[in-house]
Amino acid sequence: MKYFFSLPAVLALFITAFNVQAHDIRIRDAWVRAAPPNAPALGAFMQIDNRSDAERYLVSARTSLEVERVELHRTMMHDGIMQMVPQARIPLAPAGVTRLEPGSWHVMLIGPKKVPVEGETVPLTLIFDDGSERQVEAVVQKGKQMTHEHKQMQSQQKKHEHKQTHSHEHKQDPGQGMSSD
């Protein structure tokens, strides 16, 4: 019976450890960009504060919204074309703010069964390198016009509604994305 009593104690220790570490990470201003009902993917954005003095990483995300899968992406210039590149993790600089925003790092909800409308909220769970999790409600709202962001869905399949352009002339000032939305 010793096992019976000690297991909860061990679990409690783990939970305490996670809670302590999770205080280092704070998420603000989470939002999902409003999209047409047939959108093949939804971008989710936020600001992540890392209040620790160590580099941390966002390693995955999930949602209770019904989707095919969730990926971490970064929009970047590649061979003169802005495209989204799946990321294994998103680095969170020590004592810094990392902005997930259109044209940069973002969480991508791929293959939503039903696209939420403006004003709805999307529950997101962010998972960090130490195993801790943070939950946020991301509000669906219109983003600024971004013509380049989603035009290269990694190699495959579905064509999507985003305009095709082979320049980055519409790239936004990274400083504008979140603060004014």
Ligand SMILES: [Cu+2]
């Ligand atoms: Cu993406």
